[in-house]
Amino acid sequence: MDNKNIVMLGLPKGSLEESTIRLFAKAGFEITKSSRSYRPSFDDTGLDGRFVRAQEVSRYVEHGYFDCGLTGQDWVRENSSDVVEVCDLVYSRASRRRSKWVVAVPEASKIQSVQDLAGKRIATEVVNLTRDYLRANSVTAEVEFSWGATEVKVPDLVDAIVDLTETGNSLRANKLRIVDTIMETNTVLIANKTAWENPEKRAKIEQMALLLQAALEAHSKVGLKLNIMREKLDAILSELPALRNPTINRLTDEAWVAIDVIVDEKIVREIIPQLKAHGAEGIVEYPLNKIVY
Numbered sequence: 001m002d003n004k005n006i007v008m009l010g011l012p013k014g015s016l017e018e019s020t021i022r023l024f025a026k027a028g029f030e031i032t033k034s035s036r037s038y039r040p041s042f043d044d045t046g047l048d049g050r051f052v053r054a055q056e057v058s059r060y061v062e063h064g065y066f067d068c069g070l071t072g073q074d075w076v077r078e079n080s081s082d083v084v085e086v087c088d089l090v091y092s093r094a095s096r097r098r099s100k101w102v103v104a105v106p107e108a109s110k111i112q113s114v115q116d117l118a119g120k121r122i123a124t125e126v127v128n129l130t131r132d133y134l135r136a137n138s139v140t141a142e143v144e145f146s147w148g149a150t151e152v153k154v155p156d157l158v159d160a161i162v163d164l165t166e167t168g169n170s171l172r173a174n175k176l177r178i179v180d181t182i183m184e185t186n187t188v189l190i191a192n193k194t195a196w197e198n199p200e201k202r203a204k205i206e207q208m209a210l211l212l213q214a215a216l217e218a219h220s221k222v223g224l225k226l227n228i229m230r231e232k233l234d235a236i237l238s239e240l241p242a243l244r245n246p247t248i249n250r251l252t253d254e255a256w257v258a259i260d261v262i263v264d265e266k267i268v269r270e271i272i273p274q275l276k277a278h279g280a281e282g283i284v285e286y287p288l289n290k291i292v293y
Contacts, residue, residue, distance in 0.1 A: 005200040007208075009049030010057040010069025011040065016187065017051065019091060020070060026218070026289055027211035046204055055125075058083055058190060067195035068205045074101060074164075074185040078126045084191040087209040089216060091187060096219060097166055098186045101126060104151070104176040105160045114180055117141045117160060123153045124162035126182075133162075133182045151176060214290035221291060222265045225284040226275055230257050236278050240271060262291065 011020055011031075021031050030043040038051045052060060057071035058081035068086070076083065090096055103122075105111045111120070114137045123146040124130050130143045146153065150161045151174045162182060165171055171178065189209050195201045228236060233248070236259075246261035259280075263271060268285060275283055 005198070005204075006046060006048050007067045007195070007201050007204045008065065009047055010060055010066035010071070011049055011051045012054035012057060012070055012187075013038065013051040014053060016054060016070070016092065023089070023091060023212060023215055026215040027208070028290075029208070029211070055079075061190050061192050064192050064194060066192065067201055068189060068191040068208070070187055070189055072099075072185045073188050074126060074129065074183060076188065076190060077183070078128050080128070081190075082193065084193055084196045086189040086191050086205060087213055089187045089189055089212055091216060091219075092166060096216070098184045099164050099166045100184050101129060101162055101164055101182040102168075102171075103160055103162055103179040103182065104154075104171050105179055106155045107175050107177050109155065109159070109177075111160060111179060114139055116179075120159035121157075122160045122162060123150050123158040125150065125164075126162060129182060130162045210292065211290065214292045217291040217293070218288035220265055221262050221288050222268060223260065223262055223286045223288055224268070224271070224275075225258065225260050225282070225286070226280040227251065227256055227258050227282045228275075228278065228280045230255055232279050233257060233259075236275070236280070239278075240274060262288070 011017070024031050029047070031040045033040040033051070040049060040051060042048065049066070054071045055075050057066070057069040058076045058079045060066045061069045061083050062081040070089065076085070090098060092099060103114070103117070111117060114134070117134065118139050118141060121142045121144065122130060123144050125146055127143050127145050134141055134143070144158070146161070150163050151171060154161055154176065160179070163171065168178060189205070189212065191205050196205070246259045249258045249260070251258055272283055272285070
């Protein structure tokens with residue numbers, strides 16, 4: 001590829017780093033790096049890039065240093081970045097769920113709603129998001145930037161915090177309760193507007209988006225193969241909803257058919273015994289790397 005059309009990619013350094021590398025590997029892009037390097041190596045000559053903090057990715061994409069990048073919707077909004085949001089990629093360090101920015105206070109606090117924040121002091125990493133939230137609710141409060149460990153600052157240093165959570169477990173462990181949710185967020189693939197207008201770069205970015213989404217779709221799915229007597233096929237299809245749209249092939253023995261189907265991994269432990277009870281044979285479960293709809 002012409003060097004001028006190599007796509008510069010911003011990758012999130014920190015908590016999302018390892019899960020992002022694994023996601024790219026499953027999508028077919030091998031990324032390698034040394035422990036101290038911010039410049040990864042790609043097995044695709046059409047890609048180059050850097051690891052930077054997720055909080056900064058959208059700014060570098062907007063300004064054109066990166067052609068595209070992965071960051072949170074929250075940081076795109078926090079930075080008011082003028083970029084193209086190419087696709088959602090719902091994953092995090094440890095799960096496949098969306099996170100939330102929430103207002104939290106000590107369990108014993110008298111603050112029960114956003115209106116009770118009037119005149120209070122709030123600590124957070126997302127100062128602009130928090131100020132926008134307060135403004136939308138016609139509340140005036142002091143918002144200060146927090147460099148981290150935000151949950152330990154209440155009640156001694158501030159009255160409330162705005163913090164990111166997936167499950168709320170950390171907040172509860174610190175004896176905090178959630179008052180309100182400011183926004184839900186997940187990782188997004190974003191693109192620089194000028195790069196998006198370049199046909200070659202756009203094609204490469206769209207290729208990445210397709211494969212990354214396909215890898216995420218396959219995360220919680222598995223394939224099942226099995227053989228069943230043709231006379232029992234209708235019973236299986238009617239009693240097992242997950243098998244309503246399988247691929248069905250004839251075998252050399254015309255009394256039997258082969259079924260191939262994709263199902264949610266979490267229900268396999270229930271389906272396989274049912275299949276066996278219906279007379280299925282040669283049941284094989286296999287992992288998936290990508291699913292493209």
